[in-house]
Amino acid sequence: xxxxxxxxxxxxxxxxxxxxxxxxxxxxxxxxxxxxxxxxxxxxxxxxxxxxxxxxxxxxxxxxxxxxxxxxxxxxxxxxxxxxxxxxxxxxxxxxxxxxxxxxxxxxxxxxxxxxxx
Amino acid sequence: xxxxxxxxxxxxxxxxxxxxxxxxxxxxxxxxxxxxxxxxxxxxxxxxxxxxxxxxxxxxxxxxxxxxxxxxxxxxxxxxxxxxxxxxxxxxxxxxxxxxxxxxxxxxxxxxxxxxxxxxxxxxxxxxxxxxxxxxxxxxxxxxxxxx
Numbered sequence: 001x002x003x004x005x006x007x008x009x010x011x012x013x014x015x016x017x018x019x020x021x022x023x024x025x026x027x028x029x030x031x032x033x034x035x036x037x038x039x040x041x042x043x044x045x046x047x048x049x050x051x052x053x054x055x056x057x058x059x060x061x062x063x064x065x066x067x068x069x070x071x072x073x074x075x076x077x078x079x080x081x082x083x084x085x086x087x088x089x090x091x092x093x094x095x096x097x098x099x100x101x102x103x104x105x106x107x108x109x110x111x112x113x114x115x116x117x118x
Numbered sequence: 119x120x121x122x123x124x125x126x127x128x129x130x131x132x133x134x135x136x137x138x139x140x141x142x143x144x145x146x147x148x149x150x151x152x153x154x155x156x157x158x159x160x161x162x163x164x165x166x167x168x169x170x171x172x173x174x175x176x177x178x179x180x181x182x183x184x185x186x187x188x189x190x191x192x193x194x195x196x197x198x199x200x201x202x203x204x205x206x207x208x209x210x211x212x213x214x215x216x217x218x219x220x221x222x223x224x225x226x227x228x229x230x231x232x233x234x235x236x237x238x239x240x241x242x243x244x245x246x247x248x249x250x251x252x253x254x255x256x257x258x259x260x261x262x263x264x265x266x
Contacts, residue, residue, distance in 0.1 A: 023242065031236070034233065038236065040244065054242075
């Protein structure tokens, strides 16, 4: 993060913990701005001693911050604590497509999330 | 004219800070116009509401009580098509050529009709899976219940 210092609890940008995300689509469905795009696919996991089970594997998670209104409903809606507010705020872009941040950006902001954030 | 009288009474009782005025589309029950006042000494808020019908969508203006209500009433006139008696509400937010009132429930949001809802996909699906016909798909709230 660069620029003017802000409190760690600031609502700057939304961070994603990919390991916690189950591709359940709840955030994308609750988002009033339709700014979350999720793609996933099913894989069957075979584990020793248990029956094969189907898991959802995340392929794409993108938030269009050009549409986002920072309401935080996605963070509230997430039942798996995969979304967090991060304080980083200076993400202006020179074109609308530059406001779309993919999972790799969203994951990197996870390091800024203050510890103990619910 | 109890609307003006009620707001005036609240102001004279100490709620001197005019916060905002907006409206709610109640569909069959018409419109509700909501005004929030703040009492800076008692530190209390006052939410005042009035109703009007869809067919005769107009309420008295509050500009005589709070001059600052003028912008709010112009915005409500733009977005809900509610008239304010005694206030010539020139368009504030919308271009003069704009047709319709975007915050009315019957107003169709063209971008929502044209774009695929991101939530239509189920867990474990991507855009390609949406091409497969399905009897039941999740539908977004606030859009018309038909498929083009």
